Amino acid sequence: MSLPLAVSGDSWLHRMPAGRKLLALLVGEVIVAAAARSVAAATVAVVVAAALWSLARVPVRTAWRSLRLILLVATLVGAAQWWYAGGAPAFVVTSQLVVAVAIAVLVTLTTRTSDLLDALDRGLKPLRHLGVDPARVSLTLALAVTSVPVVGGLLGELRQAARARGIRPGPVVLGVPLVVRTLQHADQLGEALAARGVDD
Amino acid sequence: MIRLDHVTHRYDDRVVLDDVDLELSERRIAVVGANGSGKSTFARLINGLIVPSQGSVTVDGLDTATQGAEVRRRVGFLFTNPEAQIIMPTVGEDVAFSLRRSGLPADQVRTKVAETLRALDLAGLEDRPSTHLSGGQKQLLALASVLVLEPDVLVCDEPTTLLDLRHTRQVHGILAALALQLVLVTHDLDLAADSDRVLVFDEGRVVADGAPGEAIAHYRGLVR
Ligand SMILES: Nc1ncnc2c1ncn2[C@@H]1O[C@H](COP(=O)(O)OP(=O)(O)O)[C@@H](O)[C@H]1O
Ligand SMILES: [Mg+2]
Secondary structure, eight states: OOOOOOOOOOSHHHHSOHHHHHHHHHHHHHHHHHHOOSHHHHHHHHHHHHHHHHHHTOOHHHHHHHHHHHHHHHHHHHHHHHHHHOHHHHHHHHHHHHHHHHHHHHHHHSSOHHHHHHHHHHHHGGGGGGTOOHHHHHHHHHHHHHHHHHHHHHHHHHHHHHHHTTOOOOHHHHHHHHHHHHHHHHHHHHHHHHHTTTTO | OEEEEEEEEEETTEEEEEEEEEEEOSSEEEEEEOTTSSHHHHHHHHHTSSOOSEEEEEETTEETTTOHHHHHHHEEEEOSOGGGGOOSSBHHHHHHHTTTTSOOOHHHHHHHHHHHHHHTTOTTOTTSBGGGSOHHHHHHHHHHHHHTTOOSEEEEESTTTTSOHHHHHHHHHHHHHOSSEEEEEOSOHHHHTTSSEEEEEETTEEEEEESHHHHHHHHHHHHO
16 A cells, blocks of 8 residues: 655656646636536546646656546546436546546655645645634644554554454454554654654 | 652553563663563653653752653654654754754855764765655664754663664664763664663663673573
8 A cells, every 4th residue: 555655856846846736736627527427528527637648748657547437437437427427427527537636646746745744735735813822733633644554554564463463354353453553653653753853 | 760669551551561660771771671661662762752650750959740842852863663753854954953943054054064964974965855865874864963952861662673684783883882871772682782781671660770691691591
């Protein structure tokens, strides 16, 4: 299990400031949802998304790994739509779905996590008045991003430990220990954060 | 200078440190003792991660109970398990994370990060996902993220217990070359022998304290 991590590169998209990129993504998502509703408009959306991806020069393997899940889901949704509603609506829905996810993934692939956090820090600043601490929100997001592979690793360890003792690792056997181990990890990480003065 | 003034520490009602009274001014101090003897509690007290139930702990005159933030700015802490100390998805970002609130401009942050990584043999790994490092490299990264803050004191709680021999040597070499005060909790008696002063803990008390030769001999005697 792993999230797509920023790939190095110096394309126009890599160089675009993170804040502007996030804003552009927001606008893009609204346009896809609201305006890409005919076959012609959906085709334009797909062409634009594909153009953005090729401008970013993401390696083909990375692109495939990052998008294969959404392509699979979109194929299934598209097939169902075709069956019930016909070719045109199927094309529109599938395109919207793929484009919406693909442009979001593209932003994470061309932006360093720390830059995204800084942009969020700045973007969330107005919410200070509502009692939201932007640094805390972005730290939480960073921890969430980093924890995905860590929890994946814990799961792998537990699975092997169970096998080594001749126990078949199923969701029931592994579920509770995984939660406990995850909490222990969170506890240690919390202490390490305190030691680095993050809370001061 | 680290000072523990008649420190007693309890978890619930159990006494785990019993009237420890110490002044630590030597550059390299090693702490040895059996599992459960109170070494980690002692280490955490110095950084203000826990405050004593009784007595006081000060670092350069700053009380950990009332000036914890200032103490932590001076005292870095390296834990046993590197997995639990890494916060950001990539190596470079994790080190830079420590400088998030330093107010340094981005290019200076980048320079400092690169220098620190170079000093820890992690040069060129800036963009590597931190989860892809080996256990030893992860501990070096954890150390980099502490050292980039240029602490005056570094407390290490069994930093090499989970590492292989090669990385243990490497971490030891790096620690030995640091120009700061080092408090090192360790089971490695060769390493303890290499310090200026050794504290031996047993059941929450300091039972030997002095030059490495005698103190370590006393510790060996306890085990026999
Ligand atoms: N958070 C805690 N809560 C309760 N008891 C603890 C806690 N941490 C440590 N202890 C107990 O305090 C004693 C000393 O622990 P510790 O300082 O970790 O010793 P060492 O590092 O020498 O193994 C042990 O008996 C341990 O079980
Ligand atoms: Mg310990």
